[in-house]
Amino acid sequence: MSSLGNLIRNENMKIYRRPRTWLMVGFLILALGLMSGLMKWDESRGSGGDWQTNLTQQNVHFQKQLQDNKNLDTDDRKFFSDRIKINEYYLENGIDPTKLSLWDFVNNSAMLIMLITILTVIVAADMIAAEFTWGTIKLLLVGPASRTKILLGKYVSTMGFALLLLAISFAAAFGAGAVLQGIDGLSLPHLTVGADGIVHEGSMIVDSLQKYGYAVISLFMYVTFAFMISAAFRSSSMAIAFSLLFMLIGNVLTGIFSSYAWVKYLLFANVDLTQYLPGHMPVRPEMTLGFSIMMLAIYYAVFQLISWFLFTRRDVAA
Amino acid sequence: MKDAVLQLRNVTKTIGRRTIVSDLSFDIPAGEVFGFLGPNGAGKTTTIRMIVGLISMTKGEVLVKGVSVRKQFEQAMTHIGAIVENPEMYKFLTGYQNLVHYARRHSGVTKQRINDVVKLLGLQNRIHEKVKRYSLGMRQRLGVAQAILHKPSVLILDEPTNGLDPAGIRELRDYLRKLTKEEGIAVVVSSHLLSEMELMCDRVAIIQGGKLIDVRSLQEAKNSKQTKIIVEVDDSQSAYQLLSEAFNGQGVSLSGGMIEVMGDRSFIPDMTRLLVKAGLEVYGIHASQRSLEDQFLEMTGGEMVV
Numbered sequence: 001m002s003s004l005g006n007l008i009r010n011e012n013m014k015i016y017r018r019p020r021t022w023l024m025v026g027f028l029i030l031a032l033g034l035m036s037g038l039m040k041w042d043e044s045r046g047s048g049g050d051w052q053t054n055l056t057q058q059n060v061h062f063q064k065q066l067q068d069n070k071n072l073d074t075d076d077r078k079f080f081s082d083r084i085k086i087n088e089y090y091l092e093n094g095i096d097p098t099k100l101s102l103w104d105f106v107n108n109s110a111m112l113i114m115l116i117t118i119l120t121v122i123v124a125a126d127m128i129a130a131e132f133t134w135g136t137i138k139l140l141l142v143g144p145a146s147r148t149k150i151l152l153g154k155y156v157s158t159m160g161f162a163l164l165l166l167a168i169s170f171a172a173a174f175g176a177g178a179v180l181q182g183i184d185g186l187s188l189p190h191l192t193v194g195a196d197g198i199v200h201e202g203s204m205i206v207d208s209l210q211k212y213g214y215a216v217i218s219l220f221m222y223v224t225f226a227f228m229i230s231a232a233f234r235s236s237s238m239a240i241a242f243s244l245l246f247m248l249i250g251n252v253l254t255g256i257f258s259s260y261a262w263v264k265y266l267l268f269a270n271v272d273l274t275q276y277l278p279g280h281m282p283v284r285p286e287m288t289l290g291f292s293i294m295m296l297a298i299y300y301a302v303f304q305l306i307s308w309f310l311f312t313r314r315d316v317a318a
Numbered sequence: 319m320k321d322a323v324l325q326l327r328n329v330t331k332t333i334g335r336r337t338i339v340s341d342l343s344f345d346i347p348a349g350e351v352f353g354f355l356g357p358n359g360a361g362k363t364t365t366i367r368m369i370v371g372l373i374s375m376t377k378g379e380v381l382v383k384g385v386s387v388r389k390q391f392e393q394a395m396t397h398i399g400a401i402v403e404n405p406e407m408y409k410f411l412t413g414y415q416n417l418v419h420y421a422r423r424h425s426g427v428t429k430q431r432i433n434d435v436v437k438l439l440g441l442q443n444r445i446h447e448k449v450k451r452y453s454l455g456m457r458q459r460l461g462v463a464q465a466i467l468h469k470p471s472v473l474i475l476d477e478p479t480n481g482l483d484p485a486g487i488r489e490l491r492d493y494l495r496k497l498t499k500e501e502g503i504a505v506v507v508s509s510h511l512l513s514e515m516e517l518m519c520d521r522v523a524i525i526q527g528g529k530l531i532d533v534r535s536l537q538e539a540k541n542s543k544q545t546k547i548i549v550e551v552d553d554s555q556s557a558y559q560l561l562s563e564a565f566n567g568q569g570v571s572l573s574g575g576m577i578e579v580m581g582d583r584s585f586i587p588d589m590t591r592l593l594v595k596a597g598l599e600v601y602g603i604h605a606s607q608r609s610l611e612d613q614f615l616e617m618t619g620g621e622m623v624v
Contacts, residue, residue: 001396003425010422135404136407138372142370144395
């Protein structure tokens with residue numbers, strides 16, 4: 001009987017022995033390099049003026065807002081007063097926040113998780129469908145491994161591939177930041193204002209990992225979705241098309257229909273959990289973090305169940 | 319029957335209201351090459367795919383060395399090696415990597431075993447090349463290698479000769495013979511090429527419309543006393559009369575200027591003397607064995623679509 005570990009090794013071999021996979025990795029690194037270069041170029045154009053006077057001016061502007069604008073709710077007030085406190089902290093400690101640091105590169109690379117999602121969706125879409133197009137599915141299934149085990153092996157190695165891309169992206173952004181800005185920014189603090197109204201110094205790496213964490217949720221959902229379509233229709237093109245379509249039009253759809261209450265049950269409305277961070281608005285006012293997590297869990301379970309059911313039950317006749 | 323390694327018990331497949339395979343039961347002992355014969359759509363492929371679990375059974379049971387494919391799939395599969403149609407391999411991998419892929423699924427296939435199998439099939443010179451550069455015959459051999467890596471007790475071949483040239487078919491046939499003799503493997507093979515089956519199989523099951531019509535031994539058929547003797551002479555009319563009298567009109571017929579006599583080969587010398595004495599010019603007398611195809615057509619009522 002086959003061990004799950006060996007099945008995963010087999011799937012990994014089939015992913016990483018394909019030249020296509022390394023093309024994807026190269027593409028990701030290229031995109032990261034390009035983005036880092038653009039950031040550096042953008043900074044060098046210079047905003048002009050002294051950063052200290054800029055910050056002081058910004059604070060004066062925020063103060064005026066707080067005093068004159070009567071339309072501000074408590075959230076906005078907190079936002080402005082926190083900004084003022086953080087700016088003052090920068091001024092006192094002589095930290096120039098507009099100067100690019102290594103962490104800016106890492107934080108911005110979180111935006112590329114969209115690209116990582118697309119690349120992983122392509123791999124996930126092929127995972128089952130390609131075995132059918134290659135005709136190798138028959139020999140794959142005629143072996144001492146249950147279909148459930150084979151499916152699990154495939155899913156695990158797809159997620160392993162996503163993890164690899166994430167690690168590469170994080171490391172490459174870190175590397176680009178270190179090369180372009182030096183590693184002296186490494187010890188820069190991440191500033192937040194706590195509930196007590198005092199500025200706290202946090203760890204930048206924790207902040208970056210958090211940004212990655214939020215973005216990874218949508219990666220998880222869309223890749224699992226692509227995997228399901230691949231198992232259901234046995235067609236990679238369909239899996240890629242549907243996943244990317246939903247990824248791209250999801251936000252637009254939620255935007256258009258956000259006035260309707262049922263929107264909150266859509267996957268797209270729940271996939272971005274940053275909407276519950278302070279200073280952000282959820283798609284629907286009645287939505288809570290708990291609700292979104294529950295919805296995501298339900299969608300995830302349904303996707304997995306459908307893949308499993310269709311993969312293990314259907315006859316392989318063709 | 320001596321220890322059967324593969325047993326089918328009332329295997330049935332229905333899709334909707336249509337019964338594709340109905341109530342198939344037979345046993346296959348170790349060391350036998352067993353063939354499935356039947357017109358297209360008779361249910362050969364469906365049956366074979368039910369044995370290996372690609373298609374689910376509606377009813378019945380398949381036992382491999384006594385282990386149920388339905389209930390203990392993983393365990394039953396450790397005894398089975400299969401080539402389903404043309405063995406499709408991962409083209410972007412080398413032949414060796416493909417074998418490693420299949421070997422990993424079984425416990426206890428060592429590197430040594432992989433190398434032995436590669437040598438057995440004469441693939442050693444090009445095993446580290448990508449499969450996309452292999453010829454069809456080489457892929458077929460790689461397919462056989464994959465199927466026997468784990469020393470299975472039953473080898474299942476579904477249309478293995480599809481797309482092979484005569485040399486390739488012959489090669490495959492020789493390997494199968496070798497395997498059954500040396501390793502005592504039972505082989506189940508389905509093909510629509512009757513002449514191939516005749517050369518390959520010890521026994522054949524004839525299936526039509528999803529039902530088992532007959533299981534017969536080809537060895538028996540070859541030793542059968544009843545052969546067709548074909549006589550070619552200048553004056554077939556008088557020869558026909560002469561032979562009819564000699565055989566009391568039994569089993570003698572005239573068709574297209576040839577006389578056909580059903581009987582034992584030992585009749586031939588007497589028949590020759592008789593014809594020569596009567597002054598007829600004899601061009602040829604030979605015994606023709608009834609081919610599997612004749613038998614098959616007879617049995618399935620000529621509804622064969624090959």
